[in-house]
Amino acid sequence: MAAGSYTTSTAFLEALAEAGVRYIFANLGSDHPGLIEALAQANAGDRAADFPRIIVCPHETVALSAAHAYASVSRQPQAVFVHVDAGTQNLGGAVNNAMRGRVPVLIFAGAAPFTITGELPGGRNEFIHWIQDVPDQRGILRGYVKYDNEIRTGRNVKQLVHRALQIARSEPAGPVYLVGPREVMEEQVEPYAADPAEYPPVAPAALTAEVTQEIATALANASHPLIITSYLGRNPDAVPALVELAELLAIPVLESAAFHVNFPGDHPLHAGYQFTTSEQNPVLARADVILVVDSDVPWIHATSRPSPDAAIYDIDIDPLKASMSMWHIAARRFAAADSKVALEQIASFVRDNVLIDAGAVEVRRAVAMDASQARRAALDSLEQPEAGVITPRYLTGCVRELLAGTDALVLTEAITNYQVVAEHLRASRPGSLLGSGGGSLGWAGGGAIGAKLACPERAVVCLTGDGSFLFGVPSSAQWVARRYGTPALTIIYDNHGWAAPKFSTLQVHPDGAAAKADDFHVSFEPEVDLPGVARAAGGAYGATVSDPGELPGVLKDALAVVHGGRSAVVSVQLPPVLRILGPNEVGACRPAPTARPGTALRGVHLPAV
Ligand SMILES: Cc1ncc(C[n+]2csc(CCOP(=O)(O)OP(=O)(O)O)c2C)c(N)n1
Ligand SMILES: [Mg+2]
Numbered sequence: 001m002a003a004g005s006y007t008t009s010t011a012f013l014e015a016l017a018e019a020g021v022r023y024i025f026a027n028l029g030s031d032h033p034g035l036i037e038a039l040a041q042a043n044a045g046d047r048a049a050d051f052p053r054i055i056v057c058p059h060e061t062v063a064l065s066a067a068h069a070y071a072s073v074s075r076q077p078q079a080v081f082v083h084v085d086a087g088t089q090n091l092g093g094a095v096n097n098a099m100r101g102r103v104p105v106l107i108f109a110g111a112a113p114f115t116i117t118g119e120l121p122g123g124r125n126e127f128i129h130w131i132q133d134v135p136d137q138r139g140i141l142r143g144y145v146k147y148d149n150e151i152r153t154g155r156n157v158k159q160l161v162h163r164a165l166q167i168a169r170s171e172p173a174g175p176v177y178l179v180g181p182r183e184v185m186e187e188q189v190e191p192y193a194a195d196p197a198e199y200p201p202v203a204p205a206a207l208t209a210e211v212t213q214e215i216a217t218a219l220a221n222a223s224h225p226l227i228i229t230s231y232l233g234r235n236p237d238a239v240p241a242l243v244e245l246a247e248l249l250a251i252p253v254l255e256s257a258a259f260h261v262n263f264p265g266d267h268p269l270h271a272g273y274q275f276t277t278s279e280q281n282p283v284l285a286r287a288d289v290i291l292v293v294d295s296d297v298p299w300i301h302a303t304s305r306p307s308p309d310a311a312i313y314d315i316d317i318d319p320l321k322a323s324m325s326m327w328h329i330a331a332r333r334f335a336a337a338d339s340k341v342a343l344e345q346i347a348s349f350v351r352d353n354v355l356i357d358a359g360a361v362e363v364r365r366a367v368a369m370d371a372s373q374a375r376r377a378a379l380d381s382l383e384q385p386e387a388g389v390i391t392p393r394y395l396t397g398c399v400r401e402l403l404a405g406t407d408a409l410v411l412t413e414a415i416t417n418y419q420v421v422a423e424h425l426r427a428s429r430p431g432s433l434l435g436s437g438g439g440s441l442g443w444a445g446g447g448a449i450g451a452k453l454a455c456p457e458r459a460v461v462c463l464t465g466d467g468s469f470l471f472g473v474p475s476s477a478q479w480v481a482r483r484y485g486t487p488a489l490t491i492i493y494d495n496h497g498w499a500a501p502k503f504s505t506l507q508v509h510p511d512g513a514a515a516k517a518d519d520f521h522v523s524f525e526p527e528v529d530l531p532g533v534a535r536a537a538g539g540a541y542g543a544t545v546s547d548p549g550e551l552p553g554v555l556k557d558a559l560a561v562v563h564g565g566r567s568a569v570v571s572v573q574l575p576p577v578l579r580i581l582g583p584n585e586v587g588a589c590r591p592a593p594t595a596r597p598g599t600a601l602r603g604v605h606l607p608a609v
Contacts, residue, residue, distance in 0.1 A: 005041055008154025008180070008187045009034035012108075013042075013051045015158035019165050019196040021079050021106070023070065023453060024052045025063035025446075027090075029083030030126055031110020034185035052079060055453075055484055057446070059476035060087050064094035065436075065446030066453070066480070067105045069411065072234070072434055073454035077104035077168050084110050084132045088140045088177075093440020095144040098175040099323070100296070101259075101437030102234065104168035105175045106161070111137055111150070113182040122186035141177045151180035154187045158194035169201035171338065172318040204338030207315070207345050211335050215291060215313045216346045220355035222289035222311075224364075225251045226271065229339075230295035231437065233260030236430035238340035242293070243267065245347040249356065250365035254283055257297040258422065259412065259435025265426030268369040273422040278507060280304045283371075289313075294339045296321065298329060315342045379423050385548035392417045392493055394548060395572050396424035399463065399491060402555045408459040409434065409451055413444040413472075415465040416499040441465075444490075445472025452486035459562060460488040466571070467498045469530055478538025478567060487567040489559050492530055494544075497523040497577035523578045534569040541566055546573035 013035065016024070028036065042048050057063035060082050067078040082088055088109045098105050112133035115123035124130070138148040147167045151157050157180075164176040207215070219225045227246060232238045242263055246253050252271035253263040263270055271283045281304045284290075290306055292298045292314045299305050306312060312331040319334040321327040335342070350356060383397035396417070403410070412435045414421045427433040434451065436443035444462040452460045464472070469492050481487060502520040505512070514520055531542025541561040545554045551572065558568035 005037075006189060006191045007034055007038060007185065008151065008157050008189060009038040009185045010041075011154050011189060011192070012151070012157045012161060012180070012185070013038055015161035015194065015196075016079050016106070017051050018158075018194075019162060019199075020076055021052045022076070023055050023067070024079045024081050025055045025057050025066045025450075026081040027057050027060050027063055027083060027087050028081065029087060029110065030128060031084050031112070031182055031185075032081065034122065034182065035081070055449070055480065057476065057480055059473040060090040061092055061094050061442055061471075061473050062446035062449070062476045062480060064091050064098060064105065064107070065443045065472070066450035068094065068098050068101060068103050068436065068443065068450065069434065069447035070450035070454045071103040071105055072101065073409065073431070073451050075235075076454075077106055077165055078450070079106045079108060082107065082109045084112060085134045085137045085140060086132065088137060091141070093438070094443065094446075095141055095175060096440045097436040097438030097443050099144045100439065102172045102174055102231070102317075103437075104165070104173040106164055106168060107141070107145070107175055107177045109137065109177070109179050110185065111179045111181040115183055120183040120186075122182035122184075137179055138177060141175075144175065145177045146174040148177040148179075151178055151184055153184060154189035155192075158192070162194060162196050162199040165196070166199040166201060171202065171204070173201075204341050205317075205336060206341045207335055207337045211333060212342075212345045212349050214333060215315075215335075216349040216353070216355065218289045218311055218313065219249055219251065219291060219346070220350055220357070222287075223360075224287045225249060225289045225291070226283060226287035227251050227253045227291045227293060228256050228284075228295055228298045229253065229262045229293045230256050230258050230297065231260055231262070232294040232339045233258070233262035233430055234294075235340060236261075238338075238343070239263065239430040241340045241343040241347070245343050245350075248347055248350055250361045250368060251291075252283060252368045252371075254281070255422070256295055256299060259433070259437050261427045261430050261433050262294075264428035265422075266428045268372050269365070270372055271368070272375060273419060274299070274304070275419045275422075276300060277419070278303050291315065292329065292331070293343065296324075296327075315339060376426075383424065388548065389575055390546065390548050390551055390572055392420045392574055393424055395491070395493065395551065395574070396421050396463075398552050398555055399461070400425050401552065402559060403459075403461065406459060408432070408461050409455060411435070411444045411447050411451060411460065411462045411464075413441065413462065413464040413468040414493050415441070415468060416503060417463075417465070417493050421463055441468045442471030442473065444468065445474055445477035446480075448488035448490070449477065449480050449484070449486045452481075452488060453484070456486075459559065460486075461559075462488055462490040464490060464492055465499075466492050466494040466496065466524065466528070466530060467500075470528070474530070474533045474569075475537040478534045478540055478569075480538075481567050482538040482540070485565065487562045487565055489562045490534070490567070490569040491555070492569065492571045493574055494530065494571045495574045495577045496525065496527060499577045502577060518578060523576065525578075530571045531569040534567065538567055541568040542570075543568070544571040544573065
């Protein structure tokens with residue numbers, strides 16, 4: 001701190017640093033002079049290292065997405081600073097992603113000064129201060145954050161920061177929002193301390209003994225038990241607990257709408273992936289006991305559901321999902337517990353009480369292994385270009401080969417190719433795959449920056465749709481990546497438009513006018529030079545590839561560029577959205593799909609968002 005100047009802003013920044021926040025992803029404005037001055041004074045006084053580092057983000061979507069991915073990788077919340085109501089609104093859907101992804105992040109925005117005739121330092125002195133004075137700035141984010149509050153004085157801002165972070169980090173984790181008017185952020189206060197160790201996140205919850213016994217017994221007595229999970233792998237340490245229980249009783253594990261490695265993709269008990277399919281999943285239909293662990297969408301009731309006789313149990317850090325207006329599964333028991341703790345309890349109970357029928361378990365194991373081998377062989381056979389055109393399956397197979405044996409971190413925002421990416425990447429190392437978990441596109445561009453900051457030693461690879469690439473404000477994201485030395489390889493599943501709304505329409509109106517005329521308003525014509533955007537904004541290496549034979553070499557070169565410290569963006573030309581009926585269907589769009597209402601569209605994996 002510079003002599004004579006210790007303000008609310010100084011204390012705020014100190015508190016963030018003391019709580020372990022290393023980065024502030026910032027988009028600054030007229031509300032931030034107190035913070036900018038405090039940072040500069042720290043710099044001048046050789047104390048910059050005591051404060052978090054500012055990462056200047058020319059767009060707020062990039063800032064919050066970066067903080068989101070950083071926290072997903074490191075489990076350490078970071079901060080995002082934005083400008084009053086305007087910057088808060090520009091966070092846009094990234095707040096949905098942070099909420100649904102259950103990631104902790106502290107968002108701070110200034111608020112318009114409240115004095116207008118010079119009563120206090122920091123009072124209004126710019127025309128914009130009147131314009132930006134809105135009735136309920138905190139209301140902008142209230143449907144998305146776990147906690148919001150106003151900093152009213154510097155004298156307890158440290159306590160406020162630690163309380164906000166404690167709430168953000170406690171499960172289900174999520175974003176929190178603080179606002180601070182200019183006068184308050186300029187307030188001179190005496191330096192003081194507040195110990196963040198007094199604000200730990202709430203300890204993980206366990207199952208009661210009764211519920212442990214009930215679930216363990218049901219699983220052990222089942223003929224066709226099944227475990228379904230979506231986000232257990234948010235905590236990579238929970239994956240071995242799931243593997244152990246699955247192996248103990250030979251229970252197949254189905255990953256549903258999963259954006260993490262919840263169960264190793266190459267494990268013989270892996271029962272596959274499901275996102276939005278229009279067909280009944282036979283594994284789900286056959287199960288007589290189903291344990292759903294950490295899942296928002298274990299199945300899509302309308303198209304693929306369990307048997308009505310199945311005994312269903314639900315363990316989740318957030319089993320009621322009160323933040324969703326409508327949610328239900330017909331479970332016999334809902335239990336709020338940490339998945340790692342709960343699965344360890346169930347496995348211990350099974351073992352301690354010798355509930356294992358060894359003969360039945362071995363039969364089940366053999367059947368599951370055969371099924372996973374057959375599924376893998378079928379998928380492998382699909383990893384071919386079709387008629388000289390790169391398909392998403394072929395592309396993903398090439399990516400898997402490219403990254404084999406490396407500890408790369410893959411970010412997926414592949415949208416209608418989520419299923420293809422999951423199936424062909426077969427990510428197996430816990431913590432090696434990440435998606436936003438939310439419904440707002442444009443996460444991976446900023447996410448790659450945060451991921452790279454969190455694990456600089458790993459290669460970061462984004463698999464993104466072309467639409468999602470553009471949603472991620474690539475001009476901003478690529479510039480930030482260059483400025484702060486966070487190179488990533490971005491591979492664009494470039495189908496020249498938005499396949500998702502087309503597939504949604506086909507599912508609801510398979511014989512409608514839109515289907516007949518291929519009139520969906522989803523194509524990006526004329527073509528966008530997406531690598532060119534990255535080249536111009538961030539000095540990235542750019543390549544466009546349409547020849548299947550050249551693809552492996554192009555990807556290899558691009559990865560080498562990234563290892564050399566420069567970002568690379570490869571647009572992989574897939575069958576364009578105007579011509580496809582569904583992923584991997586290369587033929588012409590007409591005639592329109594022949595499915596009747598209530599029947600499945602051939603081979604169409606419907607969009608996940
Ligand atoms: C911010 C935001 N805007 C719009 C949507 C609606 N939406 C869902 S998928 C999609 C298309 C995505 O295009 P792309 O990334 O190219 O993937 P593709 O559908 O082609 O596989 C759109 C517009 C959304 N989910 N989020
Ligand atoms: Mg697309």
